[in-house]
Amino acid sequence: MSKSVNKSITLKEVAAAAGVSVSTASRALSGKAEAYRISSATEQSVRKAAEKLQFSPSLLARSLRSQQTKLLGVVLPNVANPFFAAIAREITLAAEEEGYLVLLTDSQENSETEARLVDQLQARQIEGLVVCPVGIENRHLKSLAKQKLPLVLVDRGFDDPALVSVTSDHRAGAREGMQQLLEAGHKTIGVLQGLPETLPNRERLAGVQAALEDQGLKYDPGLIAGHNFDEASGYAAAKTLLTERPEITALFAFSNQNALGALRAASERGRTIPGDLSLIAFDDHPFAAYLAAPLSSVSQDVNQLGRVAARLLLEQIRTGKPPEQKHYQIPVQLIQRASIQPPA
Known part of the structure; x- marks a missing residue:
């Protein structure tokens, strides 16, 4: 038999x-x-x-003997967002090369959910954790650092010397993006911001303000609208600004999702891009080059963000100690396309 x-x-x-x-x-x-x-x-x-x-x-038996589970955790605010998905892919590829399995979770842009997911991943004996945080609350992350669990934050970091983080140069990117609009002759520019309390949003607003000061122009808070980095916020913010400030000739969207919302709002109001409304986005996207008016953008090096985060995490696991340099800033690149033209 x-x-x-x-x-x-x-x-x-x-x-x-x-x-x-x-x-x-x-x-x-x-x-x-x-x-x-x-x-x-x-x-x-x-x-x-x-x-x-x-x-x-048996993986379990092996992990009990070696005290290694070969598991890493990744927490994203939105798995469906191509920006975060690309970061997760780079981390997963780097982890697999070292024999690690990645547990991927979605916090749904909610700090409480993020904290709960972190606890659940710890319960599964992960050896390290990468978090793209919501960016508002960090107590649960500081607690992880005190427990000496290898941890790296990506994108929406915090001004905290105890936390290892990898971010883009948000301020320089926003300054350069705003300069493009100003140099094209725009003076009244609406800004579609993301989540106001987060580090990227604060840095991007600082970059916008610096570009205005370079041109001797005043920073007008009345030209700032929005409450999140998603499409719905971009739509609502653009609709509000274009209604209340019809003299606006250009929009700066703080994410590609905000830009999608802006496109819909502009279309509903009969504003053509770039005919009578210029648009630039912080974040590039595969769709950007194929729009009727290809979208200018400040492109983050998403692959590099993921690679550096993975390297820092795996180094911490190997050495058992955090890196000497805690904060890493990745340069951004301005991509000029047809969505910016001089005011009509």
Whole structure:
């Protein structure tokens, strides 16, 4: 009678098939043959027996012995957003190269949900954590740092020396984006901001203000609207500004999702882009170059954000200590397309 494929093969059976002791089989399969002076022939014999029997060592048993689960956690505010999805992909690829499995979660732009997910990931014995935080509350993240769990924040970091973070140069990018609109001749420019309390939003507003000061223009809070980085906020903010301030000739959207909302609001009001309304977005997107009026943008190096975050996390796991440099800033790039023209 043939052996059932569902039978759970044990290490003892592998050892018997290879004609060695259980301890020798265990050492050969765990990569410790040389350390225990197990011959190459014996090691190969054990591995062939394990392969033939389709033996898979218990991950749980292995983790209990080694105190390693090979699990990493990633918390994103919105998995569906291409910006965060690209960051997660880079982290996942880097983790897999080192033999780690990534547990991906979505906080739905909610700080309480984010804190709960962090607790749940810790309960699964993760060895390290990458968080793209909502950006408002950081007590649960500071608690992780005190517990010495390897942790890296990406994008919406905090002004906290205890937390390792990787962000884009938001201020310089917003300043350059605003300069493009000003140099095209625009004087009344509406700003569609994201989540007001977050570091990226504050830095981008500072960049806008710096660009205005460079041109000797006043910073007008009445030209700022919005409450989140999503499409709905961009739509509502653009609709409000274009209604209350019809003299506006250009919009600066603080995310590609905000820009999508702006496009819809402008279309509803019969404002063509760039015919009588110029538009630039902070964040590029695959769709940007293929719009009827290709969208100018301040492009973040999303792949680099993910790679640097993964490197910092894996280094912490290997060394057991945080990096000397806590804050990393990735340069951005201005991409000029047809959505910016001089005022009509």
